[in-house]
Amino acid sequence: MNPKFQSLRGTNDILPDESRIWSYLEDKISDIFRRFGYQEIRTPIFERTELFVRSIGQATDIVNKEMYTFTDRKERSLTLRPEGTAPVVRAYLQNQLYTKDEVWKLYYKGPFFRYERPQAGRERQFHQFGAEVLGVMNPAVDAEIIYLGYLILKSIGLDNCELLLGSVGCPVCRPGYEKVIVAEMKEHYSELCDDCKRRYKDNPLRMLDCKNDTCKKYLKKVPAFTENLCEYCKNYLAKIEELLKLLEVPFEITPNLVRGLDYYTHTTFEFIYPHLGAQATLIGGGRYNHLIEELGGEDVPACGFAGGMERIIAALKNEKKQLPISDELDVFVVHIGTECFKSAFQLLQKIRSGGMSADMDYRESSLKSQFRRADRFKTRYVIIIGEDELKNRTAKLKNMKTGDEESIKSDNIVSELKKRLIK
Template sequence: MNDILPGEVETWQFLEEQARRIFGLYGFCEIRVPVVEKTELFQRSIGETTDIVEKEMYTFRDKSDNSLTLRPEGTAPVIRAFIQNKLHTRDPIAKLFYMGPMFRYERPQKGRYRQFHQIGAEVIGVEDPKIDAQILTMLTHYFANVGIADVELQINSLGCPECRPGYRQALTGFLEKRLDALCDDCRRRYRTNPLRVVDCKVPGCKEATGGAPSVLDHLCGSCRGHFAGVQEHLREVGTAFTINERMVRGLDYYTKTTFEMVTSSLGSQNAVAAGGRYDGLIKDLGGPPLPGIGFAMGVERLVLMKGDTRIEPSSPELFLAALGEEATRYTFGLMSRLQRRGLHVEMDYEGKSLKAQLRRADKLMAKRVLIIGEEELARRQGQLRTMETSTQESIPLDNIEDFLMKDAALNR
């Protein structure tokens, strides 16, 4: 556990301030949760057979004999707070981010300590692969903005409870023939958590599992379509990525999309950010059956790689209301380009009616709404609505980005 001294803390402040600024552009609000939770929360969410629960948690009993644990990760506490405070009754879509210390009793190494710090973000309530693409785009936007270039986005899909058992069976059968070549940890994981064996960094294990079955070959139709959609939307907005079929996550709650930002500058511990979908976690913890996706970044690792900005207002400056499939594709790309230029933009992800989209824009307190349907695309004219006065004007879609940037600057 380390002190962060003057002369060092300024880098931490910069990374935190940029997270607040960049995440704010994408509509995220900060949440702060306790560093201590009931042990049961992590046993239920992370999984009792994971290394974290089995070996790494700081767990103790208080004077009332309650079992408590210093939080080893941030997603489970955020979901607990979401459920306990009934945040879904305020808004069916929640975009939350957090930052602070986590605790794991593991061997200290470069960029990894027993008290470490994370910056993370979670989206609850959207299953569409466009939100996967957006959160990954936000992550790459953050790294570019803080000046960290030596990173690569890698993605994979872990399937769902319907298709993962088939992969687990195929993988277990493969590993059974190679147990003698595996390390002690992987021989233990072989029955309890075989997916982790594929991700082991021990050279002997990497060699022994070189021809292991790919999870991508065992996806059901729904998971295959979702993963294809994520890739399509990433390409649409120009977010570079590679597929890593060997990448898994160490926590039991992950489903479908999983991802890491990896670097070659930190040795074997090469992941500086990681996350994925957890569509069943909220229901498993006693909440409504809502999907979710999130990630966490290790701040110590960011500081190793890294060497007075105001926070943008929380309300979006522009809401994009799309009507029809082609219009949705157009506005999704437009939104990403505007966000990269520093504009806080939101849109509807689920093809709702114009009336419902305007209600959402009003709830978010958006200043302007750009309405684009199939007819508007054909005419190359959009309808720009001022929410305060309920008036709207027709504007050309040619050079629309420059127009909207200037319009937002005039209305700040």
């Protein structure tokens, strides 16, 4: 078959076999967020373009080439949200949440959009969940945010991820360190790759992330940022390390963990699942102390992370772990002959009203094919209504696991099923 339409590049239909996994994970993740005291927030799918430009950073790849931006009928530039933090901060300011409480712990989940070349683990419409703590500057928050990510991954069976931890400094020490990089790289400028030449001017810190061999060679001589942090930042990072050790979360200090969004300050971290190819980051996050001010609020500190659903599911599949997903059907109603259809249909709805899952074949299929169907649906009990049963005002109840059959009075079917299925 050649359908007239197909989904756009980088977008996917999540079919029942997959959506079962999605719902399971979403429930599990929401549950953990709630246990940690986070409340859900839902923000619109699109915002003014300027919000993302201001928050993510003019010079970043996301803003420069990866946004789904369009003009609406009033000639406003709008953008499909490429990430979750900026909208949350916007909502926090717009709704003046800070007047109701100094501290907010929020979580979200949903679709996000980036115009990139798709690849396994990278879609144009992808799905993230995330958490933000607004209003507290304390290493305990950073540590808890990291622990939260750790626990989510662990509780779904991904307990062998690597945690990378770093710091991008603060306005006190970052400019100084950028000078160190620039000074060190000055004499090699002509040999740098094109990207690094640009970064040299725009954002020297990003050079540390370069994969080019020549650049890497020279960058090795640059002292690690973790050695050049100001006393405050150094202490802050050390306290997070201390708390993570307390919580028995293994981590690795990465001197050059630079993230692609400009708003980060101090803490940055990433959970990596190494067997996933190039798209290995499952969860990424950090502290963003000046974003709220940048978007027009007071200077409120904040910290958060986001995790990628598609990647987590890919990792889970790679692990070949069985998820405890139940797709069993409680009851399948089998009918024989036109006469019995009505009673079967009525009974079906009664069973459902009684709180059990039930289905039937709406076609007049053979008994055999109805049973085959019941079997495929992993049915626990089959109810059979035929002419004999109709005459005697009874139905046959068959336990599909044991094969046992018994005859039951019509009036008692629902209660008998309940007795067996609902504990």
